[in-house]
Amino acid sequence: MTVNPQESAMSRREFLGRVSGTAGAGLLLARQGAAAPAQLEKRNEQSGMIYAPFGRTNLNVSRLTFGCIQLTDDKLPALEMAVERGVNLVHVSRSYVNGQAIVSLGKFFKKPGNRDKVWLMLKGVPQNIDDQLKTLNTDHVDIICAPLNAPDQIRKGTRENAAFEALQKAGKARFLNLTTHASVQDSMEAALDQGDYSSLLAALDPTTVGAMKPTLQRAAKMNVGVMAMKSQRNSKSATPDQLAAALLGAGVTTILKTLNTARDVEAWIAAVNKASRTASALLEAPSVASAAGVCTLCGLCEGCPNGVAVQSIVRDYTYYYEQQGLAAVASERYAELGAGETAAACGNCGRCEKACPMGVPVRRILREAHARLGALA
Numbered sequence: 052m053t054v055n056p057q058e059s060a061m062s063r064r065e066f067l068g069r070v071s072g073t074a075g076a077g078l079l080l081a082r083q084g085a086a087a088p089a090q091l092e093k094r095n096e097q098s099g100m101i102y103a104p105f106g107r108t109n110l111n112v113s114r115l116t117f118g119c120i121q122l123t124d125d126k127l128p129a130l131e132m133a134v135e136r137g138v139n140l141v142h143v144s145r146s147y148v149n150g151q152a153i154v155s156l157g158k159f160f161k162k163p164g165n166r167d168k169v170w171l172m173l174k175g176v177p178q179n180i181d182d183q184l185k186t187l188n189t190d191h192v193d194i195i196c197a198p199l200n201a202p203d204q205i206r207k208g209t210r211e212n213a214a215f216e217a218l219q220k221a222g223k224a225r226f227l228n229l230t231t232h233a234s235v236q237d238s239m240e241a242a243l244d245q246g247d248y249s250s251l252l253a254a255l256d257p258t259t260v261g262a263m264k265p266t267l268q269r270a271a272k273m274n275v276g277v278m279a280m281k282s283q284r285n286s287k288s289a290t291p292d293q294l295a296a297a298l299l300g301a302g303v304t305t306i307l308k309t310l311n312t313a314r315d316v317e318a319w320i321a322a323v324n325k326a327s328r329t330a331s332a333l334l335e336a337p338s339v340a341s342a343a344g345v346c347t348l349c350g351l352c353e354g355c356p357n358g359v360a361v362q363s364i365v366r367d368y369t370y371y372y373e374q375q376g377l378a379a380v381a382s383e384r385y386a387e388l389g390a391g392e393t394a395a396a397c398g399n400c401g402r403c404e405k406a407c408p409m410g411v412p413v414r415r416i417l418r419e420a421h422a423r424l425g426a427l428a
C-alpha cells in the first residue's frame with residue numbers, strides 16, 4: 052500500500068517536480084560539485100534536537116539517525132519516542148532481522164502522518180524496489196545507500212549508480228549515498244573523486260576518526276554529508292557523550308545508532324545535543340589514538356591468495372559477535388559470503404596478518420569466526 056498523496060506533506064507531483072528541478076537532481080548536482088540550494092528542506096524539527104544540512108541532499112537532518120538493524124515490533128516504542136523527540140532520519144535494509152525490520156518500519160509508516168516526519172534511507176540499490184516500497188507503506192525512498200567497498204570500482208562508477216538513476220527518474224528515490232565499511236578512507240576518497248554521491252555513510256569511531264579528518268574536511272568542502280556507523284566498534288566502554296563528542300567534533304553530520312529502548316533514546320539525544328553545542332571547540336581537539344590490536348578497517352589485509360574475505364570476517368566477528376553480542380547478525384553475514392570466501396579456504400600463509408599495521412591477530416580471528424559463526428549459520 053502506498054501513502055495517500057493527500058496525507059503527505061510532499062505529494063508525488065511535488066516530489067517529481069523536485070526531481071526534475073533542484074533538490075531531486077542528485078546526480079547532476081553532485082557531478083557539478085554544486086553548493087546546496089539555499090532553501091533547506093525541514094521536517095519534524097523539535098526544540099530538544101539539533102539539526103544540520105546533510106550535504107547535497109538539502110535535507111536538514113537530526114544529528115542522530117535511527118538505525119533499524121534490530122527493529123522488530125516490540126522496539127517500535129523506541130522509534131516512536133525518537134521521532135517524537137525530533138529524530139527525522141531512519142535507516143533500514145531489507146536484510147535486517149531477516150526482513151522483519153522493513154515490515155515493522157512499514158507498520159510505523161502506516162500510522163497517518165508518520166512517513167512525513169522522517170526521511171527514509173534504504174540500503175541496497177535494487178533494480179525493482181516496488182515490493183520493498185509496498186512493505187514499507189511508502190511510494191519513495193529519500194536516500195538510497197549503495198554498499199560499496201572497492202575504491203577502484205567506486206572511482207569508475209558502478210552499476211549501482213545507473214540503477215539509482217533509473218529509480219530517481221521513476222520518482223522512487225531522491226538521493227544517492229555511498230555506504231562503506233571496508234577500506235573506509237580509500238572508499239570515501241574514491242566516492243568524493245567519483246562525484247555522484249550526495250552523502251557518505253561510513254564505519255567511523257573515535258579510534259579511527261582522527262586519521263580520517265582530511266577526508267572529512269574534503270567532504271565538507273565538497274558539501275557531501277557524512278553519517279557515522281559502528282561508532283562503538285573499538286570503544287565498547289565509551290559513553291554516548293564521548294562517542295558523539297569525538298564524531299560530531301570531527302565533522303560528522305549525523306550518527307546512525309541502533310536505539311532499542313527509551314533509555315538508549317534519552318542517552319543518545321542528550322549526547323548529540325551536548326556534542327553539537329560544543330562542536331566548534333572539539334574540532335581542534337586531539338584525536339583518540341588507535342590502540343594496538345584494534346582494526347581500523349584500512350583494508351591492507353585484503354588480497355588473500357586463496358580468496359578469503361579477510362577484512363569482512365575480521366570486522367563482522369569482532370564487531371557483531373564479540374562486541375555487540377549479536378551472534379545471529381554475525382552468522383547471517385558470514386553465511387552470505389561466497390563459498391570460497393569463508394575462513395575455510397585459509398591456507399595459514401600469514402600474509403594478511405603480516406600486512407596488518409595494527410597487529411590484529413588476524414588468523415586467530417579467522418579461525419574463531421569460522422568455528423563459531425560457521426556452526427551457527
Ligand code: SF4
Nearest residue numbers: 355397398400401403
Ligand atoms: S593466512 Fe589465510 S586468510 Fe590470510 S592471506 Fe594467508 S591464506 Fe589468506
Ligand code: SF4
Nearest residue numbers: 346347349350352407
Ligand atoms: S585487520 Fe589490520 S589490515 Fe585488516 S583492515 Fe583491520 S587494521 Fe587493516
